[in-house]
Amino acid sequence: MFDISTYTKRREQLKKQISKGIALFLGNNESPMNYRANTYRYRQDSTFLYFFGINEPGFAAVIDFESGEEIIFGNDLDIDAIIWTGLRPSIAEKAALCGVKDTRPLNKLESYLSQNANRPVHFLPPYRHDNSLLIEKLLGIKVEFQKNYISVPLIKAVVALRSVKExxxxxxxxxxxxxxxxxxxxxxxxxxxxxxxxxxxxxxxxxxxxxxxxxxxxxxxxxxxxxxxxxxxxxxxxxxxxxxxxxxxxxxxxxxxxxxxxxxxxxxxxxxxxxxxxxxxxxxxxxxxxxxxxxxxxxxxxxxxxxxxxxxxxxxxxxxxxxxxxxxxxxxxxxxxxxxxxxxxxxxxxxxxxxxxxxxxxxxxxxxxxxxxxxxxxxxxxxxxxxxxxxxxxxxxxxxxxxxxxxxxxxxxxxxxxxxxxxxxxxxxxxxxxxxxxxxxxxxxxxxxxxxxxxxxxxxxx
Amino acid sequence: MFDISTYTKRREQLKKQISKGIALFLGNNESPMNYRANTYRYRQDSTFLYFFGINEPGFAAVIDFESGEEIIFGNDLDIDAIIWTGLRPSIAEKAALCGVKDTRPLNKLESYLSQNANRPVHFLPPYRHDNSLLIEKLLGIKVEFQKNYISVPLIKAVVALRSVKExxxxxxxxxxxxxxxxxxxxxxxxxxxxxxxxxxxxxxxxxxxxxxxxxxxxxxxxxxxxxxxxxxxxxxxxxxxxxxxxxxxxxxxxxxxxxxxxxxxxxxxxxxxxxxxxxxxxxxxxxxxxxxxxxxxxxxxxxxxxxxxxxxxxxxxxxxxxxxxxxxxxxxxxxxxxxxxxxxxxxxxxxxxxxxxxxxxxxxxxxxxxxxxxxxxxxxxxxxxxxxxxxxxxxxxxxxxxxxxxxxxxxxxxxxxxxxxxxxxxxxxxxxxxxxxxxxxxxxxxxxxxxxxxxxxxxxxx
Structure with missing residues (x-):
């Protein structure tokens, strides 16, 4: 229903609205119920779905508003995981479905952001506690202060796009x-x-x-x-x-x-x-x-x-x-x-x-x-x-x-x-x-x- | 099915197994799905259910192994909340059902623990991120180090009790x-x-x-x-x-x-x-x-x-x-x-x-x-x-x-x-x-x- 051009177009429109810095999008992870391995039904973050369409835990993405660069961060399954889950498409294959060519392992996100530490990082209000903790780790902003540093320009740009249904x-x-x-x-x-x-x-x-x-x-x-x-x-x-x-x-x-x-x-x-x-x-x-x-x-x-x-x-x-x-x-x-x-x-x-x-x-x-x-x-x-x-x-x-x-x-x-x-x-x-x-x-x-x-x-x- | 004496007996048995310090039990809160107010089905922590039977978000409890004191922390609804949720039993009424007489507002937990800062606080491994953050706030132990400070004696005592079904x-x-x-x-x-x-x-x-x-x-x-x-x-x-x-x-x-x-x-x-x-x-x-x-x-x-x-x-x-x-x-x-x-x-x-x-x-x-x-x-x-x-x-x-x-x-x-x-x-x-x-x-x-x-x-x- 949503093809490569849909996602590409959405991200292009987003890029037109902000000129400086990097947007950081965190996907949702599994959510524990009564112990870590017993999780609720998986629900991806809606904005992540809107721009990248990937409906799986363990993903993040960035959009560079200056260079236009887009990167999806996520981990491919190793052979041990494949034994239990069966063969699955690779991160690169999943990213290709939304038109993103650059994919990297999730643990490279921290170094990517460090390398861009002199530039503004736009992020949306986290509503899950694990993502708040991840933002603290990635950007050094303590959980209780994060609400002061969310990006209003990014919020407004996303709202403008998502409000008008295609x-x-x-x-x-x-x-x-x-x-x-x-x-x-x-x-x-x-x-x-x-x-x-x-x-x-x-x-x-x-x-x-x-x-x-x-x-x-x-x-x-x-x-x-x-x-x-x-x-x-x-x-x-x-x-x-x-x-x-x-x-x-x-x-x-x-x-x-x-x-x-x-x-x-x-x-x-x-x-x-x-x-x-x-x-x-x-x-x-x-x-x-x-x-x-x-x-x-x-x-x-x-x-x-x-x-x-x-x-x-x-x-x-x-x-x-x-x-x-x-x-x-x-x-x-x-x-x-x-x-x-x-x-x-x-x-x-x-x-x-x-x-x-x-x-x-x-x-x-x-x-x-x-x-x-x-x-x-x-x-x-x-x-x-x-x-x-x-x-x-x-x-x-x-x-x-x-x-x-x-x-x-x-x-x-x-x-x-x-x-x-x-x-x-x-x-x-x-x-x-x-x-x-x-x-x-x-x-x-x-x-x-x-x-x-x-x-x-x-x-x-x- | 489980009456006051069941819960009281369980806690008495627990107290026999540990002689020093305080046990801190955190109940589970609501778990956000795609935004904070849209939550998954509520699931209380099982150990909290086992000792206190209260199946609602927003509770914590302590057991003092030396004085024998038991306190349940939670907040009563104010009139504004009652308008939306209807009249509900008070915290004291809920605590009475498991035989705990001392109840206090949730925001008193931090000061209670500060007053007991010279004594060991036993806590179980947190598996929800909001409770990890709460332990960081209450005890000052950073989330990533908490696994080193969980109480093995408390774990063993709880396992011994919960393993044998009544x-x-x-x-x-x-x-x-x-x-x-x-x-x-x-x-x-x-x-x-x-x-x-x-x-x-x-x-x-x-x-x-x-x-x-x-x-x-x-x-x-x-x-x-x-x-x-x-x-x-x-x-x-x-x-x-x-x-x-x-x-x-x-x-x-x-x-x-x-x-x-x-x-x-x-x-x-x-x-x-x-x-x-x-x-x-x-x-x-x-x-x-x-x-x-x-x-x-x-x-x-x-x-x-x-x-x-x-x-x-x-x-x-x-x-x-x-x-x-x-x-x-x-x-x-x-x-x-x-x-x-x-x-x-x-x-x-x-x-x-x-x-x-x-x-x-x-x-x-x-x-x-x-x-x-x-x-x-x-x-x-x-x-x-x-x-x-x-x-x-x-x-x-x-x-x-x-x-x-x-x-x-x-x-x-x-x-x-x-x-x-x-x-x-x-x-x-x-x-x-x-x-x-x-x-x-x-x-x-x-x-x-x-x-x-x-x-x-x-x-x-x-």
């Missing part, structure tokens, strides 16, 4: 979407009272693995959708519960998906659940409809917040001037997170490079308000961007109690009414959207999200 | 075995030509997750069983192939399983496959039969090697004096790995503490011979030990070529005959065994391993 990347995303559709619809069809959350979780993650991929993040699958950071799957589902499933695949091509649906365990939404569901769905659809180049994503986020606040006012949960309520952030009691984030090789694309570098700029700085401040991406959209749109409404007991005790926003929130929703839970609906030349495209076949559609499917299960 | 641990293992049986037999029943390895892999790992557990190590599931370090699942299975499946679960109680079976993709073994299979099965059964207290596991390993060498001689692949061939290590061309390893909270139990501390002692030192030297456990067995028994026969082209070119063991190996098995692949059969007072017990319901039994099941698939 045609081949869009195809890779569409390929991943097929797996996501299968994973989500299979999970949905299992829902029934008496089943444990973990039983659906196992089947869904198993499907991602069956395709030769994996999940792009730990699946959220819970009858307690109001607990936003929830990876517990031990509850038995009961009629009357809502089941929130937020799950994505990482396809074998390494591109990610991210969808959320919220289903009624009994097969039909109660009237109260349906009202809130329809409201979240309205926010989801209207937000998607607004996506096009040159609009800021923050504007869309605030529109979704307004739809939610207006709808909650109709239901008697909010009150007063909706515009003012959203301005001040009162909607965040119910919708405390951001509308969405970029997606690509990472499910939160490039989050390792810093959310503000990816999602904000001088023109659109990040808000510090509770709620809108959690929006990961706020800036102007461009053709080729891929974002999630995932509004939600939650009734979070700890947050309700906190605000109520503080008398916070009592002009906008009808706390008496809110009490009657205390055990409601939470609803989120999420899709993945590509920004096109004049508009947008929803990626993948739609996973059912209309009330009637979902109820028809769930009612017709055996 | 009744509750045996019950926990039996619980895990039920999941393993379901996982393996479900995988087996899927086998048919035309399916990809990854499709069975996905279902098997999905089953482990469905039980609320996980796999205890990355599943090996391959038509190339001769490649021992193989985690590729992209091959399409064809009639005539052997499919080797080496997989284990980690149950929600954290105890592990580890079984290998080798099936014929077509539904029946060819005569050539059947001969080798029966030979591996004989080695597996005779080795299991020998297990009892006071016999060394190396003796059993060498018996399995002898069964294999004798059988290969009957097939014309080996020749000469079998006893001498095994003494010199000629069987290792076909059986290059060890017979098995300890199992418990880790699938290779306590491998982080050092294989030689777990598997060898002065009475039984480790061999340096190719093959037998890879045996992870060689010493005398005791009641309560749990080990795997996993003989195998493989035809590894790179190893055959190497030895043949070196004229190695040509008096014992018929290289001409070996050539006719070059593409045979590999067979391994593995079970998990408990050493009992006078004998042994195979853990769990037997996953089918007799030829007729397997062929009957595979032939009757739709």
């Amino acid at each position: 045609q081949a990347e869009i195809e890779a995303l569409e390929e991943a979407m097929k797996m996501a559709w299968h994973m989500h619809t299979s999970g949905m069809k299992m829902i029934k009272p008496g089943l444990y959350e973990r039983e659906i979780h196992g089947v869904m993650e198993g499907i991602a693995l069956s395709f030769g991929g994996a999940v792009s993040f730990p699946i959220i699958l819970t009858v307690n959708g109001e607990t936003l950071h929830n990876h517990y799957h031990g509850n038995k589902m009961q009629a009357g519960d809502l089941l929130l499933i937020d799950a994505g695949v990482e396809a074998p091509n390494h591109y990610c998906t991210d969808h959320t649906r919220t289903y009624p365990v009994s097969g039909s939404y109660s009237p109260k659940q349906r009202e809130i569901y329809e409201l979240v769905l309205k926010a989801n659809k209207e937000a998607i409809e607004m996506i096009r180049p040159d609009i800021t994503f923050r504007e869309i986020h605030l529109h979704a917040a307004t739809v939610i606040a207006e709808g909650l006012k109709d239901l008697g949960l909010m009150q007063g001037n909706t515009k003012e309520a959203v301005n001040q952030g009162a909607h965040a009691l119910f919708f405390p997170h951001g509308l969405g984030h970029m997606m690509g090789l990472d499910v939160h694309d490039m989050e390792d490079l810093g959310e503000n570098h990816v999602g904000y700029d001088k023109e659109t700085p990040r808000s510090s308000q509770f709620g809108t401040g959690f929006l990961r991406f706020g800036k102007k959209l461009k053709e080729g961007f891929v974002l999630t749109v995932e509004p939600g409404i939650y009734f979070i007991p700890a947050l309700i109690d906190k605000w109520k005790n503080e008398n916070k926003f009592k002009e906008f929130i009808n706390y008496d009414k809110v009490e009657s929703y205390r055990t409601f839970g939470g609803i989120r609906i999420e899709d993945d959207i590509l920004v096109t030349a004049n508009s947008h495209k929803i990626l993948g076949q739609m996973i059912p999200k209309e009330v009637d559609e979902i109820e028809n499917i769930l009612k017709n299960q055996p | 009744q509750a641990e045996i019950e926990a293992l039996e619980e895990a075995m039920k999941m393993a049986w379901h996982m393996h037999t479900s995988g087996m029943k899927m086998i048919k030509p035309g399916l990809y390895e990854r499709e069975i892999h996905g279902v098997m790992e999905g089953i482990a997750l469905s039980f609320g557990g996980a796999v205890s190590f990355p599943i090996i599931l391959t038509v190339n069983g001769e490649t021992l370090h193989n985690h590729y699942h992209g091959n399409k299975m064809q009639a005539g192939d052997l499919l080797l499946i080496d997989a284990g679960v980690e149950a929600p109680n954290h105890y592990c399983t580890d079984h290998t079976r080798t099936y014929p993709v077509s539904g029946s073994y060819s005569p050539k496959q059947r001969e080798i299979y029966e030979l591996v099965l004989k080695a597996n059964k005779e080795a299991i039969e020998m297990i009892r207290p006071d016999i060394t596991f190396r003796e059993i390993h060498l018996h399995a090697a002898t069964v294999i060498a004798e059988g290969l001689k009957d097939l014309g692949l080996m020749q000469g004096n079998t006893k001498e061939a095994v003494n010199q290590g000629a069987h290792a061309l076909f059986f290059p790995h060890g017979l098995g390893h300890m199992m418990g909270l880790d699938v290779h139990d306590m491998e982080d503490l050092g294989e030689n501390h777990v598997g060898y002692d002065k009475e039984t030192p480790r061999s340096s011979q190719f093959g037998t030297g890879f045996l992870r456990f060689g010493k005398k067995l005791k009641e309560g030990f749990v080990l795997t028994v996993e003989p195998g026969i493989y035809f590894i082209p790179a190893l055959i070529d190497k030895w043949k070119n070196e004229n190695k063991f040509k008096e014992f190996i018929n290289y001409d005959k070996v050539e006719s098995y070059r593409t045979f692949g590999g067979i391994r059969i593995e079970d998990d065994i408990l050493v009992t007072a006078n004998s042994h017990k195979i853990l769990g319901q037997m996953i089918p391993k007799e030829v007729d039994e397997i062929e009957n099941i595979l032939k009757n698939q739709p």
Whole structure:
């Protein structure tokens, strides 16, 4: 899917953006679980995949912005290793697939950098501790000080490139979407009272693995959708519960998906659940409809917040001037997170490079308000961007109690009414959207999200 | 399953074995995948689980061998965190479940150790880089020198305790075995030509997750069983192939399983496959039969090697004096790995503490011979030990070529005959065994391993 010219072109474009020094890219190594040899599933660094395509531990690479030189560092297997792993392509053969001709053993990286010690070395923020230690060894910068020496110009150059998805990347995303559709619809069809959350979780993650991929993040699958950071799957589902499933695949091509649906365990939404569901769905659809180049994503986020606040006012949960309520952030009691984030090789694309570098700029700085401040991406959209749109409404007991005790926003929130929703839970609906030349495209076949559609499917299960 | 008295008793027993200084136990933290917030499945350190039972990131503990004092360090959630995660038990409540009364915030660990700077601090070998960095911060020992300062007395004391499984641990293992049986037999029943390895892999790992557990190590599931370090699942299975499946679960109680079976993709073994299979099965059964207290596991390993060498001689692949061939290590061309390893909270139990501390002692030192030297456990067995028994026969082209070119063991190996098995692949059969007072017990319901039994099941698939 990605040929030599793709990688060569990406590196050429990168070179145009920085004129001095050397870029150092560290690939990821194996990550130990409960002892060194028992490792988690291998995951290469996404930026390393983007520029070099090599999906194996033990690699590093440099790009010299002055000479144009590109070198991949890695070790060929010796005969003893070949006995256990079988014959594998050489480092030179692997490097040739991304158009890099110069390859050297990994232990030459240190001397290479020493020889260039009088020049700036650009490196990206390390997020794995072994790579932090390697940077300390290579560059002499102690782990705790490294955040002060990461290269903002390199971050900005990488973000500029990776943010705009190429045609081949869009195809890779569409390929991943097929797996996501299968994973989500299979999970949905299992829902029934008496089943444990973990039983659906196992089947869904198993499907991602069956395709030769994996999940792009730990699946959220819970009858307690109001607990936003929830990876517990031990509850038995009961009629009357809502089941929130937020799950994505990482396809074998390494591109990610991210969808959320919220289903009624009994097969039909109660009237109260349906009202809130329809409201979240309205926010989801209207937000998607607004996506096009040159609009800021923050504007869309605030529109979704307004739809939610207006709808909650109709239901008697909010009150007063909706515009003012959203301005001040009162909607965040119910919708405390951001509308969405970029997606690509990472499910939160490039989050390792810093959310503000990816999602904000001088023109659109990040808000510090509770709620809108959690929006990961706020800036102007461009053709080729891929974002999630995932509004939600939650009734979070700890947050309700906190605000109520503080008398916070009592002009906008009808706390008496809110009490009657205390055990409601939470609803989120999420899709993945590509920004096109004049508009947008929803990626993948739609996973059912209309009330009637979902109820028809769930009612017709055996 | 494990109550307060279990944990208290374990720590009391530990305290009897060391008289001076403080033991420092670091729990595991979250492990980042492709950015800091996107983490792998959380896995606590097994020794931390064994003594404290707390299965969450962000904990450390100390035991003072002189005063008997026990302290758990960890942070309670603040209100902001509770909003996202829901209300959780406090550190004090968690510590109470393992009988520890003294709890303190994590940031007090450094000052606690400083106050005790004139006393020895015993710590176990760190295998995660963040914990290496923490030890550097706490004790001032640079990461690369830490291996020189790990506490051998603490390692030996922990190994002595964890090696002998308590009744509750045996019950926990039996619980895990039920999941393993379901996982393996479900995988087996899927086998048919035309399916990809990854499709069975996905279902098997999905089953482990469905039980609320996980796999205890990355599943090996391959038509190339001769490649021992193989985690590729992209091959399409064809009639005539052997499919080797080496997989284990980690149950929600954290105890592990580890079984290998080798099936014929077509539904029946060819005569050539059947001969080798029966030979591996004989080695597996005779080795299991020998297990009892006071016999060394190396003796059993060498018996399995002898069964294999004798059988290969009957097939014309080996020749000469079998006893001498095994003494010199000629069987290792076909059986290059060890017979098995300890199992418990880790699938290779306590491998982080050092294989030689777990598997060898002065009475039984480790061999340096190719093959037998890879045996992870060689010493005398005791009641309560749990080990795997996993003989195998493989035809590894790179190893055959190497030895043949070196004229190695040509008096014992018929290289001409070996050539006719070059593409045979590999067979391994593995079970998990408990050493009992006078004998042994195979853990769990037997996953089918007799030829007729397997062929009957595979032939009757739709």
